[in-house]
Amino acid sequence: MSYQERKGILRFPKATFERLKLYHAFLSQIHAEGKIYVLSEDIAEMLRITPEQVRKDFSFLETKGKPKVGYVIKELLDELDELFGTGVDENIIIIGAGHLGSALVNYKGFKNIGVRVAAIFDNDPRKIGTMVGDLMVLPLKDLSRVIRRFKVKIAAICVPESAAQQVADLLVGHGIKALWNFSTRILDVPPNIIVQNEDITRGLLGVKHMLAESEKSSSIDAMKVNEG
Amino acid sequence: MSYQERKGILRFPKATFERLKLYHAFLSQIHAEGKIYVLSEDIAEMLRITPEQVRKDFSFLETKGKPKVGYVIKELLDELDELFGTGVDENIIIIGAGHLGSALVNYKGFKNIGVRVAAIFDNDPRKIGTMVGDLMVLPLKDLSRVIRRFKVKIAAICVPESAAQQVADLLVGHGIKALWNFSTRILDVPPNIIVQNEDITRGLLGVKHMLAESEKSSSIDAMKVNEG
DNA sequence: TAGATTGTTAATCGATTAACAATC
DNA sequence: TAGATTGTTAATCGATTAACAATC
Numbered sequence: 280m281s282y283q284e285r286k287g288i289l290r291f292p293k294a295t296f297e298r299l300k301l302y303h304a305f306l307s308q309i310h311a312e313g314k315i316y317v318l319s320e321d322i323a324e325m326l327r328i329t330p331e332q333v334r335k336d337f338s339f340l341e342t343k344g345k346p347k348v349g350y351v352i353k354e355l356l357d358e359l360d361e362l363f364g365t366g367v368d369e370n371i372i373i374i375g376a377g378h379l380g381s382a383l384v385n386y387k388g389f390k391n392i393g394v395r396v397a398a399i400f401d402n403d404p405r406k407i408g409t410m411v412g413d414l415m416v417l418p419l420k421d422l423s424r425v426i427r428r429f430k431v432k433i434a435a436i437c438v439p440e441s442a443a444q445q446v447a448d449l450l451v452g453h454g455i456k457a458l459w460n461f462s463t464r465i466l467d468v469p470p471n472i473i474v475q476n477e478d479i480t481r482g483l484l485g486v487k488h489m490l491a492e493s494e495k496s497s498s499i500d501a502m503k504v505n506e507g
Numbered sequence: 508m509s510y511q512e513r514k515g516i517l518r519f520p521k522a523t524f525e526r527l528k529l530y531h532a533f534l535s536q537i538h539a540e541g542k543i544y545v546l547s548e549d550i551a552e553m554l555r556i557t558p559e560q561v562r563k564d565f566s567f568l569e570t571k572g573k574p575k576v577g578y579v580i581k582e583l584l585d586e587l588d589e590l591f592g593t594g595v596d597e598n599i600i601i602i603g604a605g606h607l608g609s610a611l612v613n614y615k616g617f618k619n620i621g622v623r624v625a626a627i628f629d630n631d632p633r634k635i636g637t638m639v640g641d642l643m644v645l646p647l648k649d650l651s652r653v654i655r656r657f658k659v660k661i662a663a664i665c666v667p668e669s670a671a672q673q674v675a676d677l678l679v680g681h682g683i684k685a686l687w688n689f690s691t692r693i694l695d696v697p698p699n700i701i702v703q704n705e706d707i708t709r710g711l712l713g714v715k716h717m718l719a720e721s722e723k724s725s726s727i728d729a730m731k732v733n734e735g
Numbered sequence: 736t737a738g739a740t741t742g743t744t745a746a747t748c749g750a751t752t753a754a755c756a757a758t759c
Numbered sequence: 760t761a762g763a764t765t766g767t768t769a770a771t772c773g774a775t776t777a778a779c780a781a782t783c
Contacts, residue, residue: 294774296716300709305693318740325693330740331776338742346740346783363712364719371711378613382606387667388691388708393715432718433711439615456721457714463616465533465553473717475710480616481528482703483599483661484591486685487621488524489701490660491592493684522750546764558764559752566766574759574764 295336301326302336303359307391310352318349365393370429371459374446375437376401376409376416379461383435384412397429423453432456440464523564529554530564531587535619538580546577593621598657599687602674603665604629604637604644607689611663612640625657651681660684668692 291299305325309317319330319337326333337344342358344350360366373380376399384399400417401407407418417425425431434455438446443464450458457473460466466474519527533553537545547558547565554561565572570586572578588594601608604627612627628645629635635646645653653659662683666674671692678686685701688694694702 292774296713300712301693301704303712304691304706304709307691308693320740325695327698329776332774334741335743335775344741346742346781347738348783349740362716364715365712369715369718378606378610382610385606386707388706389711391691392708392712394708394711433714457718459711459714463532463619465529465536467553470555471721473714473721475714477707477710478532478616479614479705480620480622481532482705483617483622483687484528484531484593484620485524486661486687486701486703487592487597488590490597490685493699493701520750548764557752560750562765563751563767572765574757574766575762576759577764 291339295339298326298328298332298336299359299362302333302355303363306352306356306359310356314352316349317352317355319344321349363392365391368393368395369433370395370397370431371433371435372397372422372425372429372431373399373435373437374401374419374450375439376403376406376411377437377439380435380437381411383437384414394433397431398425419449422449426453426455433459435459435461436466437461519567523567526554526556526560526564527587527590530561530583531591534580534584534587538584542580544577545580545583547572549577591620593619596621596623597661598623598625598659599661599663600625600650600653600657600659601627601663601665602629602647602678603627603667604631604634604639605665605667608663608665609639611665612642622661625659626653647677650677654681654683661687663687663689664694665689 302322305322306317319333322333323330334344337350337355340355340358340362342350342354371394373383373396380399380401384396386396389395396414398417398421399411399414400419400422402419406416409416432455434450434457436443436446436450436458440462443460443462444466447458447460447466447468451468451472455472457475458466458468459475459477461477461479463478463480465476468474530550533550534545547561550561551558562572565578565583568583568586568590570578570582599622601611601624608627608629612624614624617623624642626645626649627639627642628647628650630647634644637644660683662678662685664671664674664678664686668690671688671690672694675686675688675694675696679696679700683700685703686694686696687703687705689705689707691706691708693704696702
């Protein structure tokens with residue numbers, strides 16, 4: 280029985296799921312460094328959580344550790360890879376060929392999580408036809424064709440805030456299921472559409488706040504914040 | 508008594524603080540559209556939470572609403588602006604003049620949250636001296652001078668994963684207090700250093716997972732995920 | 736074996752939801 | 760006034776932490 284099938288039954292607490300993504304990142308890292316085993320203590324230290332939390336989270340997985348030895352990194356990683364479907368490639372499109380859109384096209388990390396950029400779009404005639412990385416910038420009229428051809432379900436919105444809602448409407452109209460929103464705009468879309476807000480200013484607001492706090496009191500814990 | 512002073516006493520639950528950032532974004536939006544009042548119901552709908560949650564969160568603020576009228580948008584916004592210190596400018600630096608670093612330099616949203624990019628650095632001789640937006644790419648040897656001169660506390664890490672830890676060590680060595688980490692690397696830094704992980708692949712992992720879930724069951728709620 | 740580490744259950748803590756009185 | 764909406768307290772739910780037995 281695969282994870283896909285089991286998932287309906289075996290559910291993770293939301294908080295656990297968020298941390299599983301971090302474990303995945305850290306485990307990939309130390310696996311690449313050639314490490315074989317890892318202790319809950321090692322993971323906890325890097326992620327600034329407790330070892331108990333790590334073990335509790337892992338108790339939702341099938342991988343088991345050995346007392347005094349820890350967990351086999353590869354085993355955890357394989358289970359998480361299957362859980363996150365990093366092997367199953369998903370085609371995404373990017374709307375907006377500005378700085379951010381271009382950065383995404385050239386982003387190297389997608390292959391690790393089973394994501395591929397199928398196309399990039401813009402409505403500026405001066406950008407259409409130019410190359411961004413390996414891709415030629417397409418006009419929005421090609422949207423429908425590309426979405427159908429590559430079975431695209433996820434679209435990244437990299438347009439100015441003023442155009443974000445309009446673009447979201449257009450994408451939803453063409454059957455896009457999930458919006459990866461890099462604009463600061465809070466999007467208004469039907470409830471069945473997944474929205475992942477990636478507005479980076481929000482992270483910085485938190486940092487500014489923590490800095491202000493730490494300047495007053497020197498005893499600060501839990502200052503490592505992770506997205507997710 | 509200002510918020511800065513009060514903050515030590517008046518604490519927000521962490522979950523509330525995260526939502527306050529979203530309220531701030533949404534309120535900015537409708538304020539710009541010229542709206543004067545807002546109901547907890549309106550906010551809840553856009554943010555995919557409940558009106559009760561909104562009112563509960565607002566109960567930690569000083570701004571009060573009026574039954575049947577709602578909240579004065581400007582009043583909420585002013586309080587949140589003060590709370591987040593969006594008026595107090597903070598200088599940040601960017602390490603890595605690749606696609607992402609350049610996108611950040613050109614990012615328009617910083618001014619809304621009181622952040623200014625003071626400089627961008629790279630160690631590639633071919634990039635040093637070139638212009639990125641209004642800034643000239645500086646060599647890392649200028650780091651110390653710039654940090655002191657602009658009282659920089661926050662640094663964005665936009666270098667490849669392989670260089671991220673090294674860059675983090677360098678920055679911490681120069682007195683940087685908060686790392687805004689765009690690499691996929693989980694950084695190992697002293698506990699008094701604030702780390703905000705902005706690795707975007709993590710958001711996409713969640714989206715892929717939700718898509719897989721929604722393909723099995725059609726009754727899905729809580730699918731709008733916000734960074735924080 | 737003794738000591739270290741895992742895995743799990745129980746206790747605590749924090750966050751959300753429900754209920755409802757107050758008020759416009 | 761009646762109805763809608765806020766603000767707050769109490770009840771529920773979920774997540775973290777503590778405790779500790781199992782095991783290598």
